[in-house]
Amino acid sequence: MTRFGVVLISERSSKEEWLARCRRADALGYDVIAVPDHLNLLSPFPTALLAAEASERATIGTYVLNASFHRPALLAREVTTTVALIGERLELGLGTGYVESEFAAAGLPFDAPTRIDRLAGLVAELDRLLDHKGPPLLIGGHGDRVLGLAARRAEIVSFTGAPYRPEYGRTALVTAGALLRRVEHVRAAAGERAPRLELNVLSKATVLTGDRRAGVAGLRRYAPDLTVDELLEVPTLFVGTPAQIAEQVRQNEERFGFSYITVMDSAMEDFGKVIEHLR
Template structure:
Protein backbone atom coordinates (compact mmCIF):
# COMPACT_ATOMS: atom_id res chain seq x y z
CA UNK A 1 0.00 0.00 0.00
CA UNK A 2 1.28 3.45 -0.93
CA UNK A 3 1.70 6.04 1.82
CA UNK A 4 1.14 9.76 1.35
CA UNK A 5 2.68 12.62 3.31
CA UNK A 6 2.45 16.40 3.36
CA UNK A 7 5.01 18.93 4.60
CA UNK A 8 3.14 21.73 6.34
CA UNK A 9 4.62 25.22 6.61
CA UNK A 10 4.63 26.81 10.05
CA UNK A 11 5.62 30.42 9.27
CA UNK A 12 3.46 32.79 11.31
CA UNK A 13 1.06 30.05 12.45
CA UNK A 14 -0.99 30.44 15.57
CA UNK A 15 -1.74 27.35 17.66
CA UNK A 16 -5.25 27.08 16.25
CA UNK A 17 -4.17 27.67 12.64
CA UNK A 18 -1.52 24.99 12.90
CA UNK A 19 -3.86 22.45 14.45
CA UNK A 20 -6.52 23.18 11.83
CA UNK A 21 -4.02 22.52 9.02
CA UNK A 22 -2.99 19.24 10.61
CA UNK A 23 -6.61 18.14 10.98
CA UNK A 24 -7.29 19.06 7.36
CA UNK A 25 -4.35 16.94 6.23
CA UNK A 26 -5.72 14.01 8.19
CA UNK A 27 -9.21 14.49 6.71
CA UNK A 28 -7.74 14.47 3.19
CA UNK A 29 -6.20 11.06 3.83
CA UNK A 30 -2.53 11.85 4.39
CA UNK A 31 -0.67 9.18 6.30
CA UNK A 32 2.16 11.43 7.46
CA UNK A 33 2.06 15.06 8.59
CA UNK A 34 5.60 16.43 8.38
CA UNK A 35 7.30 19.55 9.68
CA UNK A 36 10.22 21.29 7.94
CA UNK A 37 13.37 22.76 9.49
CA UNK A 38 14.18 26.29 8.35
CA UNK A 39 15.14 29.30 10.44
CA UNK A 40 12.26 31.45 9.16
CA UNK A 41 9.73 28.87 10.41
CA UNK A 42 8.61 27.72 13.84
CA UNK A 43 10.82 25.14 15.55
CA UNK A 44 10.13 21.60 14.31
CA UNK A 45 9.81 19.62 17.55
CA UNK A 46 7.12 21.76 19.24
CA UNK A 47 5.19 21.74 15.95
CA UNK A 48 5.51 17.96 15.73
CA UNK A 49 4.10 17.53 19.23
CA UNK A 50 1.18 19.84 18.47
CA UNK A 51 0.52 18.03 15.16
CA UNK A 52 0.20 14.78 17.08
CA UNK A 53 -2.17 16.43 19.56
CA UNK A 54 -4.35 17.71 16.71
CA UNK A 55 -4.63 14.35 14.92
CA UNK A 56 -5.15 10.69 15.71
CA UNK A 57 -4.19 8.62 12.68
CA UNK A 58 -1.20 10.13 10.80
CA UNK A 59 2.37 9.56 11.75
CA UNK A 60 4.37 12.73 12.40
CA UNK A 61 7.60 13.33 10.51
CA UNK A 62 10.45 15.80 10.24
CA UNK A 63 11.09 16.59 6.58
CA UNK A 64 13.95 17.07 7.07
CA UNK A 65 16.11 18.24 9.95
CA UNK A 66 19.30 20.05 8.95
CA UNK A 67 22.00 17.86 10.49
CA UNK A 68 24.40 20.80 10.83
CA UNK A 69 22.05 22.62 13.20
CA UNK A 70 22.26 20.06 16.01
CA UNK A 71 24.69 18.69 18.56
CA UNK A 72 24.16 14.91 18.65
CA UNK A 73 23.53 14.54 22.40
CA UNK A 74 21.02 17.38 22.44
CA UNK A 75 19.24 16.16 19.33
CA UNK A 76 19.08 12.65 20.79
CA UNK A 77 17.33 14.09 23.85
CA UNK A 78 14.81 16.00 21.70
CA UNK A 79 14.14 12.96 19.52
CA UNK A 80 13.71 10.61 22.47
CA UNK A 81 11.41 13.04 24.28
CA UNK A 82 9.31 13.73 21.19
CA UNK A 83 9.03 10.03 20.35
CA UNK A 84 7.86 9.32 23.89
CA UNK A 85 5.27 12.12 23.84
CA UNK A 86 4.00 11.03 20.42
CA UNK A 87 3.53 7.41 21.41
CA UNK A 88 5.80 6.03 18.69
CA UNK A 89 4.20 8.08 15.90
CA UNK A 90 7.43 9.96 15.15
CA UNK A 91 9.41 9.44 11.94
CA UNK A 92 12.80 11.18 11.94
CA UNK A 93 13.93 12.71 8.66
CA UNK A 94 17.49 14.01 8.29
CA UNK A 95 19.35 15.85 5.54
CA UNK A 96 22.50 17.89 4.99
CA UNK A 97 20.91 21.31 4.64
CA UNK A 98 21.21 23.36 1.47
CA UNK A 99 20.33 27.02 2.19
CA UNK A 100 23.64 28.83 2.61
CA UNK A 101 22.02 31.95 4.06
CA UNK A 102 20.60 29.90 6.93
CA UNK A 103 24.03 28.57 7.83
CA UNK A 104 25.39 32.12 7.84
CA UNK A 105 22.52 33.34 10.02
CA UNK A 106 23.12 30.49 12.47
CA UNK A 107 26.87 31.13 12.55
CA UNK A 108 27.62 27.66 11.19
CA UNK A 109 30.15 27.11 8.37
CA UNK A 110 28.36 26.11 5.17
CA UNK A 111 31.43 24.24 3.98
CA UNK A 112 31.29 21.92 1.02
CA UNK A 113 28.89 19.18 0.00
CA UNK A 114 31.48 16.72 1.31
CA UNK A 115 31.79 18.39 4.71
CA UNK A 116 28.00 18.55 5.09
CA UNK A 117 27.82 14.85 4.23
CA UNK A 118 30.46 14.23 6.93
CA UNK A 119 28.25 15.98 9.48
CA UNK A 120 25.22 13.92 8.52
CA UNK A 121 27.13 10.64 8.65
CA UNK A 122 28.53 11.51 12.07
CA UNK A 123 25.12 12.54 13.38
CA UNK A 124 23.48 9.30 12.24
CA UNK A 125 26.20 7.25 13.91
CA UNK A 126 25.96 9.16 17.19
CA UNK A 127 22.15 9.08 17.24
CA UNK A 128 22.23 5.31 16.75
CA UNK A 129 24.59 4.98 19.71
CA UNK A 130 22.55 7.32 21.93
CA UNK A 131 19.06 6.08 21.10
CA UNK A 132 19.63 2.39 20.50
CA UNK A 133 16.41 0.37 20.22
CA UNK A 134 14.33 3.44 21.12
CA UNK A 135 15.26 5.25 17.89
CA UNK A 136 12.28 6.15 15.68
CA UNK A 137 12.24 5.12 12.01
CA UNK A 138 14.85 7.11 10.11
CA UNK A 139 14.48 8.76 6.70
CA UNK A 140 17.44 10.28 4.84
CA UNK A 141 16.94 12.31 1.69
CA UNK A 142 19.30 13.33 -1.07
CA UNK A 143 20.56 12.73 -4.60
CA UNK A 144 24.34 12.23 -4.62
CA UNK A 145 26.20 8.97 -4.07
CA UNK A 146 27.35 9.59 -0.50
CA UNK A 147 23.98 10.54 0.94
CA UNK A 148 22.07 7.87 -0.94
CA UNK A 149 24.63 5.25 0.12
CA UNK A 150 24.21 6.29 3.74
CA UNK A 151 20.43 6.21 3.37
CA UNK A 152 20.48 2.80 1.68
CA UNK A 153 22.61 1.30 4.44
CA UNK A 154 21.22 3.00 7.55
CA UNK A 155 17.70 4.42 7.00
CA UNK A 156 14.30 2.78 6.95
CA UNK A 157 13.19 5.24 4.25
CA UNK A 158 15.22 6.73 1.39
CA UNK A 159 13.82 10.00 0.03
CA UNK A 160 14.57 11.07 -3.54
CA UNK A 161 14.40 14.72 -4.53
CA UNK A 162 15.52 14.08 -8.10
CA UNK A 163 17.04 17.55 -8.06
CA UNK A 164 20.82 17.92 -7.65
CA UNK A 165 22.44 21.31 -7.23
CA UNK A 166 23.40 22.75 -10.62
CA UNK A 167 26.15 25.36 -10.55
CA UNK A 168 25.19 26.74 -13.97
CA UNK A 169 21.76 27.70 -12.59
CA UNK A 170 22.87 28.51 -9.06
CA UNK A 171 20.15 26.23 -7.68
CA UNK A 172 18.77 22.72 -7.93
CA UNK A 173 17.22 21.38 -11.15
CA UNK A 174 15.23 18.23 -11.87
CA UNK A 175 16.79 15.26 -13.61
CA UNK A 176 14.93 13.20 -16.19
CA UNK A 177 13.18 9.88 -15.62
CA UNK A 178 16.17 7.74 -16.64
CA UNK A 179 18.53 9.59 -14.31
CA UNK A 180 16.13 9.12 -11.42
CA UNK A 181 15.83 5.43 -12.25
CA UNK A 182 19.62 5.19 -12.05
CA UNK A 183 19.54 6.74 -8.58
CA UNK A 184 16.98 4.17 -7.45
CA UNK A 185 19.11 1.36 -8.87
CA UNK A 186 22.12 2.76 -7.02
CA UNK A 187 20.24 2.67 -3.71
CA UNK A 188 19.11 -0.90 -4.26
CA UNK A 189 22.65 -1.98 -5.03
CA UNK A 190 24.05 -0.20 -1.97
CA UNK A 191 21.32 -1.55 0.31
CA UNK A 192 22.58 -5.11 -0.02
CA UNK A 193 20.05 -7.35 1.66
CA UNK A 194 18.08 -4.46 3.12
CA UNK A 195 14.86 -3.23 1.50
CA UNK A 196 14.30 0.38 2.61
CA UNK A 197 11.06 2.14 1.75
CA UNK A 198 11.46 4.51 -1.21
CA UNK A 199 9.99 8.00 -0.96
CA UNK A 200 9.57 10.67 -3.64
CA UNK A 201 9.17 14.41 -3.11
CA UNK A 202 7.55 15.88 -6.27
CA UNK A 203 8.59 19.47 -6.97
CA UNK A 204 5.13 20.65 -8.02
CA UNK A 205 1.54 19.45 -8.34
CA UNK A 206 -0.81 21.16 -10.80
CA UNK A 207 -4.39 20.11 -11.49
CA UNK A 208 -5.24 20.91 -15.12
CA UNK A 209 -6.80 19.42 -18.25
CA UNK A 210 -3.98 20.91 -20.34
CA UNK A 211 -1.12 18.70 -19.20
CA UNK A 212 1.49 19.75 -21.73
CA UNK A 213 0.87 23.46 -21.13
CA UNK A 214 0.91 22.86 -17.39
CA UNK A 215 4.28 21.15 -17.62
CA UNK A 216 5.72 23.95 -19.73
CA UNK A 217 4.67 26.41 -17.02
CA UNK A 218 7.00 24.52 -14.66
CA UNK A 219 10.00 24.51 -16.97
CA UNK A 220 11.94 26.67 -14.49
CA UNK A 221 12.36 23.54 -12.37
CA UNK A 222 13.96 21.61 -15.25
CA UNK A 223 15.31 24.11 -17.80
CA UNK A 224 17.34 21.60 -19.80
CA UNK A 225 14.69 18.89 -20.21
CA UNK A 226 12.77 18.47 -23.46
CA UNK A 227 8.97 18.57 -23.62
CA UNK A 228 8.96 14.78 -23.94
CA UNK A 229 11.19 14.40 -20.88
CA UNK A 230 8.92 16.70 -18.88
CA UNK A 231 6.02 14.40 -19.73
CA UNK A 232 7.86 11.46 -18.14
CA UNK A 233 9.59 12.98 -15.13
CA UNK A 234 8.11 11.62 -11.87
CA UNK A 235 8.92 14.76 -9.87
CA UNK A 236 6.29 16.89 -11.63
CA UNK A 237 2.64 15.96 -11.12
CA UNK A 238 0.53 17.71 -13.75
CA UNK A 239 -2.87 16.71 -15.13
CA UNK A 240 -6.34 15.80 -13.98
CA UNK A 241 -6.72 13.99 -10.65
CA UNK A 242 -7.34 10.76 -12.58
CA UNK A 243 -4.17 11.26 -14.64
CA UNK A 244 -2.14 11.98 -11.53
CA UNK A 245 -3.48 8.86 -9.83
CA UNK A 246 -2.37 6.87 -12.88
CA UNK A 247 1.06 8.53 -12.76
CA UNK A 248 1.51 7.72 -9.08
CA UNK A 249 0.61 4.08 -9.70
CA UNK A 250 2.90 3.92 -12.75
CA UNK A 251 5.84 5.45 -10.91
CA UNK A 252 5.25 3.21 -7.92
CA UNK A 253 5.49 0.18 -10.19
CA UNK A 254 8.45 1.44 -12.26
CA UNK A 255 10.65 2.78 -9.45
CA UNK A 256 9.31 1.06 -6.37
CA UNK A 257 8.14 4.26 -4.69
CA UNK A 258 5.88 3.34 -1.79
CA UNK A 259 5.63 6.77 -0.19
CA UNK A 260 4.89 10.10 -1.89
CA UNK A 261 5.26 13.45 -0.09
CA UNK A 262 3.95 16.79 -1.32
CA UNK A 263 4.34 20.30 0.06
CA UNK A 264 1.51 22.23 1.68
CA UNK A 265 0.83 24.22 -1.49
CA UNK A 266 -0.27 20.97 -3.14
CA UNK A 267 -2.15 19.52 -0.17
CA UNK A 268 -5.70 20.14 -1.38
CA UNK A 269 -5.06 19.21 -5.02
CA UNK A 270 -3.13 16.06 -4.18
CA UNK A 271 -5.89 15.13 -1.75
CA UNK A 272 -8.07 14.57 -4.84
CA UNK A 273 -5.47 12.09 -6.07
CA UNK A 274 -5.35 10.25 -2.75
CA UNK A 275 -9.13 9.90 -2.92
CA UNK A 276 -8.82 8.01 -6.20
CA UNK A 277 -6.12 5.70 -4.91
CA UNK A 278 -7.86 4.60 -1.73
Protein backbone atom coordinates in the same frame (compact mmCIF):
# COMPACT_ATOMS: atom_id res chain seq x y z
CA MET B 1 -0.06 0.06 0.41
CA THR B 2 1.16 3.43 -0.84
CA ARG B 3 1.66 6.11 1.81
CA PHE B 4 1.14 9.82 1.27
CA GLY B 5 2.80 12.63 3.18
CA VAL B 6 2.61 16.41 3.14
CA VAL B 7 5.19 18.92 4.34
CA LEU B 8 3.48 21.82 6.10
CA ILE B 9 5.42 25.09 5.87
CA SER B 10 4.83 28.24 7.88
CA GLU B 11 6.90 31.29 8.71
CA ARG B 12 4.40 32.33 11.37
CA SER B 13 1.18 30.84 12.65
CA SER B 14 -1.06 30.85 15.69
CA LYS B 15 -1.69 27.57 17.47
CA GLU B 16 -5.25 27.51 16.17
CA GLU B 17 -4.15 28.12 12.58
CA TRP B 18 -1.52 25.41 12.74
CA LEU B 19 -3.89 22.87 14.26
CA ALA B 20 -6.48 23.65 11.58
CA ARG B 21 -3.97 22.99 8.79
CA CYS B 22 -2.92 19.70 10.37
CA ARG B 23 -6.53 18.62 10.78
CA ARG B 24 -7.15 19.43 7.13
CA ALA B 25 -4.20 17.28 6.06
CA ASP B 26 -5.58 14.47 8.18
CA ALA B 27 -9.05 14.85 6.67
CA LEU B 28 -7.64 14.71 3.14
CA GLY B 29 -6.16 11.29 3.87
CA TYR B 30 -2.47 12.05 4.29
CA ASP B 31 -0.68 9.32 6.22
CA VAL B 32 2.25 11.52 7.24
CA ILE B 33 2.23 15.14 8.36
CA ALA B 34 5.79 16.43 8.15
CA VAL B 35 7.53 19.60 9.29
CA PRO B 36 10.61 21.16 7.66
CA ASP B 37 13.77 22.61 9.21
CA HIS B 38 14.68 26.05 7.87
CA LEU B 39 15.79 29.09 9.83
CA ASN B 40 12.99 31.30 8.49
CA LEU B 41 10.25 28.84 9.45
CA LEU B 42 8.64 27.68 12.66
CA SER B 43 10.79 25.34 14.73
CA PRO B 44 10.26 21.68 13.83
CA PHE B 45 9.70 19.91 17.15
CA PRO B 46 7.07 22.24 18.68
CA THR B 47 5.12 22.14 15.41
CA ALA B 48 5.49 18.36 15.24
CA LEU B 49 3.99 18.03 18.71
CA LEU B 50 1.02 20.18 17.73
CA ALA B 51 0.56 18.14 14.55
CA ALA B 52 0.31 15.03 16.70
CA GLU B 53 -2.27 16.80 18.87
CA ALA B 54 -4.35 17.61 15.78
CA SER B 55 -4.34 14.06 14.39
CA GLU B 56 -4.63 10.76 16.20
CA ARG B 57 -4.03 8.78 13.01
CA ALA B 58 -1.16 10.33 11.06
CA THR B 59 2.52 9.63 11.47
CA ILE B 60 4.42 12.82 12.33
CA GLY B 61 7.62 13.34 10.38
CA THR B 62 10.49 15.77 10.04
CA TYR B 63 11.22 16.43 6.38
CA VAL B 64 14.04 16.88 6.86
CA LEU B 65 16.18 18.04 9.76
CA ASN B 66 19.38 19.75 8.66
CA ALA B 67 22.10 17.59 10.24
CA SER B 68 24.44 20.57 10.61
CA PHE B 69 21.94 22.37 12.85
CA HIS B 70 21.69 19.60 15.46
CA ARG B 71 24.17 18.24 17.99
CA PRO B 72 23.70 14.50 18.56
CA ALA B 73 23.04 14.57 22.32
CA LEU B 74 20.60 17.46 22.03
CA LEU B 75 18.76 15.92 19.10
CA ALA B 76 18.57 12.60 20.94
CA ARG B 77 16.84 14.46 23.79
CA GLU B 78 14.36 16.03 21.35
CA VAL B 79 13.60 12.66 19.80
CA THR B 80 13.22 10.89 23.14
CA THR B 81 10.94 13.62 24.46
CA THR B 82 8.80 13.65 21.32
CA VAL B 83 8.37 9.87 21.36
CA ALA B 84 7.45 10.01 25.05
CA LEU B 85 4.74 12.59 24.33
CA ILE B 86 3.24 11.28 21.08
CA GLY B 87 4.08 7.58 21.20
CA GLU B 88 5.49 5.54 18.33
CA ARG B 89 4.31 7.99 15.69
CA LEU B 90 7.53 9.86 14.97
CA GLU B 91 9.33 9.43 11.64
CA LEU B 92 12.75 11.06 11.86
CA GLY B 93 13.89 12.57 8.57
CA LEU B 94 17.47 13.83 8.19
CA GLY B 95 19.39 15.50 5.37
CA THR B 96 22.47 17.57 4.69
CA GLY B 97 20.70 20.90 4.14
CA TYR B 98 20.95 22.78 0.87
CA VAL B 99 20.30 26.50 1.49
CA GLU B 100 23.71 28.16 1.50
CA SER B 101 22.47 31.40 3.10
CA GLU B 102 21.22 29.47 6.12
CA PHE B 103 24.66 27.97 6.68
CA ALA B 104 26.17 31.44 6.48
CA ALA B 105 23.63 32.74 9.01
CA ALA B 106 24.47 29.86 11.36
CA GLY B 107 28.23 30.32 10.88
CA LEU B 108 28.66 26.89 9.32
CA PRO B 109 30.64 25.80 6.24
CA PHE B 110 28.55 24.87 3.23
CA ASP B 111 30.94 22.57 1.34
CA ALA B 112 29.37 19.25 0.43
CA PRO B 113 31.95 16.89 2.03
CA THR B 114 31.58 18.59 5.41
CA ARG B 115 27.78 18.53 5.27
CA ILE B 116 27.72 14.84 4.38
CA ASP B 117 30.26 14.01 7.09
CA ARG B 118 28.05 15.78 9.64
CA LEU B 119 25.03 13.79 8.51
CA ALA B 120 26.89 10.48 8.71
CA GLY B 121 28.26 11.36 12.15
CA LEU B 122 24.83 12.39 13.40
CA VAL B 123 23.24 9.15 12.20
CA ALA B 124 25.90 7.06 13.94
CA GLU B 125 25.72 9.00 17.20
CA LEU B 126 21.93 9.00 17.31
CA ASP B 127 21.91 5.26 16.84
CA ARG B 128 24.28 4.89 19.79
CA LEU B 129 22.53 7.42 22.04
CA LEU B 130 19.09 5.95 21.34
CA ASP B 131 20.46 2.44 21.92
CA HIS B 132 19.46 1.30 18.42
CA LYS B 133 15.80 1.89 19.37
CA GLY B 134 15.08 5.17 17.66
CA PRO B 135 12.08 5.93 15.46
CA PRO B 136 12.07 4.95 11.77
CA LEU B 137 14.82 6.90 10.03
CA LEU B 138 14.35 8.64 6.69
CA ILE B 139 17.37 10.07 4.90
CA GLY B 140 16.77 12.28 1.89
CA GLY B 141 19.08 13.48 -0.84
CA HIS B 142 20.42 12.88 -4.32
CA GLY B 143 24.18 12.34 -4.40
CA ASP B 144 26.11 9.08 -4.15
CA ARG B 145 27.33 9.51 -0.57
CA VAL B 146 24.01 10.60 0.92
CA LEU B 147 22.00 7.93 -0.85
CA GLY B 148 24.63 5.33 0.00
CA LEU B 149 24.33 6.29 3.66
CA ALA B 150 20.55 6.06 3.41
CA ALA B 151 20.79 2.64 1.79
CA ARG B 152 22.94 1.33 4.63
CA ARG B 153 21.39 3.02 7.67
CA ALA B 154 17.82 4.23 7.03
CA GLU B 155 14.49 2.47 6.88
CA ILE B 156 13.21 5.00 4.34
CA VAL B 157 15.21 6.45 1.46
CA SER B 158 13.83 9.71 0.11
CA PHE B 159 14.72 10.81 -3.40
CA THR B 160 14.64 14.54 -4.03
CA GLY B 161 15.59 14.12 -7.68
CA ALA B 162 17.01 17.63 -7.50
CA PRO B 163 20.74 18.20 -6.95
CA TYR B 164 22.10 21.64 -6.16
CA ARG B 165 22.95 23.43 -9.40
CA PRO B 166 25.49 26.26 -9.00
CA GLU B 167 24.56 27.77 -12.38
CA TYR B 168 21.03 28.35 -11.08
CA GLY B 169 21.98 29.03 -7.47
CA ARG B 170 19.42 26.41 -6.35
CA THR B 171 18.32 22.84 -6.87
CA ALA B 172 16.88 21.63 -10.19
CA LEU B 173 15.10 18.44 -11.20
CA VAL B 174 16.80 15.65 -13.12
CA THR B 175 15.23 13.45 -15.79
CA ALA B 176 13.29 10.29 -15.00
CA GLY B 177 16.16 8.23 -16.36
CA ALA B 178 18.67 9.94 -14.11
CA LEU B 179 16.44 9.40 -11.09
CA LEU B 180 16.02 5.74 -11.97
CA ARG B 181 19.81 5.43 -11.89
CA ARG B 182 19.72 6.93 -8.37
CA VAL B 183 17.27 4.21 -7.32
CA GLU B 184 19.52 1.54 -8.81
CA HIS B 185 22.48 3.04 -6.91
CA VAL B 186 20.56 2.73 -3.63
CA ARG B 187 19.52 -0.85 -4.28
CA ALA B 188 23.09 -1.82 -5.07
CA ALA B 189 24.44 -0.05 -1.98
CA ALA B 190 21.77 -1.60 0.25
CA GLY B 191 22.61 -5.17 -0.69
CA GLU B 192 20.56 -7.56 1.44
CA ARG B 193 18.69 -4.61 2.98
CA ALA B 194 17.24 -3.53 -0.37
CA PRO B 195 13.93 -5.48 -0.19
CA ARG B 196 13.20 -3.97 3.25
CA LEU B 197 13.71 -0.34 2.25
CA GLU B 198 10.75 1.96 1.74
CA LEU B 199 11.36 4.32 -1.18
CA ASN B 200 9.99 7.85 -0.95
CA VAL B 201 9.92 10.59 -3.54
CA LEU B 202 9.47 14.31 -2.88
CA SER B 203 7.16 15.95 -5.39
CA LYS B 204 7.79 19.61 -6.14
CA ALA B 205 4.38 20.47 -7.58
CA THR B 206 0.92 19.19 -8.51
CA VAL B 207 -1.07 20.81 -11.32
CA LEU B 208 -4.64 19.69 -11.97
CA THR B 209 -5.48 20.18 -15.63
CA GLY B 210 -7.06 18.50 -18.60
CA ASP B 211 -4.12 19.55 -20.79
CA ARG B 212 -0.93 18.05 -19.42
CA ARG B 213 1.42 19.73 -21.90
CA ALA B 214 -0.01 23.17 -21.19
CA GLY B 215 -0.06 22.46 -17.47
CA VAL B 216 3.62 21.63 -17.31
CA ALA B 217 4.60 24.94 -18.94
CA GLY B 218 4.39 26.77 -15.62
CA LEU B 219 6.73 24.28 -13.95
CA ARG B 220 9.80 24.93 -16.07
CA ARG B 221 11.41 26.84 -13.18
CA TYR B 222 11.94 23.52 -11.43
CA ALA B 223 14.05 22.18 -14.30
CA PRO B 224 15.09 24.86 -16.81
CA ASP B 225 17.07 22.44 -18.96
CA LEU B 226 14.39 19.75 -19.38
CA THR B 227 12.03 19.49 -22.35
CA VAL B 228 8.25 19.36 -21.98
CA ASP B 229 8.29 15.61 -22.60
CA GLU B 230 10.97 15.13 -19.95
CA LEU B 231 9.02 17.24 -17.46
CA LEU B 232 5.91 15.14 -18.06
CA GLU B 233 7.87 11.96 -17.34
CA VAL B 234 9.63 12.92 -14.10
CA PRO B 235 8.11 11.38 -10.95
CA THR B 236 8.81 14.59 -9.03
CA LEU B 237 6.01 16.54 -10.79
CA PHE B 238 2.34 15.60 -11.03
CA VAL B 239 0.34 17.07 -13.92
CA GLY B 240 -3.08 16.06 -15.25
CA THR B 241 -6.52 15.17 -13.97
CA PRO B 242 -6.73 13.45 -10.57
CA ALA B 243 -7.31 10.14 -12.34
CA GLN B 244 -4.31 10.67 -14.65
CA ILE B 245 -2.06 11.58 -11.73
CA ALA B 246 -3.28 8.54 -9.80
CA GLU B 247 -2.19 6.42 -12.75
CA GLN B 248 1.16 8.24 -12.78
CA VAL B 249 1.60 7.34 -9.10
CA ARG B 250 0.89 3.67 -9.90
CA GLN B 251 3.33 3.69 -12.82
CA ASN B 252 6.01 5.36 -10.72
CA GLU B 253 5.67 2.68 -8.07
CA GLU B 254 6.06 -0.03 -10.69
CA ARG B 255 9.01 1.63 -12.45
CA PHE B 256 10.91 3.20 -9.53
CA GLY B 257 9.57 1.41 -6.48
CA PHE B 258 8.16 4.60 -4.96
CA SER B 259 5.54 3.47 -2.45
CA TYR B 260 5.65 6.64 -0.35
CA ILE B 261 4.85 10.02 -1.93
CA THR B 262 5.48 13.35 -0.20
CA VAL B 263 4.07 16.62 -1.52
CA MET B 264 4.58 20.22 -0.47
CA ASP B 265 1.69 21.93 1.30
CA SER B 266 1.01 24.17 -1.70
CA ALA B 267 -0.21 20.97 -3.37
CA MET B 268 -2.04 19.58 -0.34
CA GLU B 269 -5.58 20.26 -1.55
CA ASP B 270 -5.02 19.29 -5.18
CA PHE B 271 -3.13 16.10 -4.39
CA GLY B 272 -5.81 15.25 -1.87
CA LYS B 273 -8.12 14.76 -4.88
CA VAL B 274 -5.58 12.26 -6.24
CA ILE B 275 -5.53 10.32 -2.96
CA GLU B 276 -9.27 9.75 -3.37
CA HIS B 277 -8.51 7.74 -6.54
CA LEU B 278 -5.88 5.62 -4.83
CA ARG B 279 -7.75 4.48 -1.74
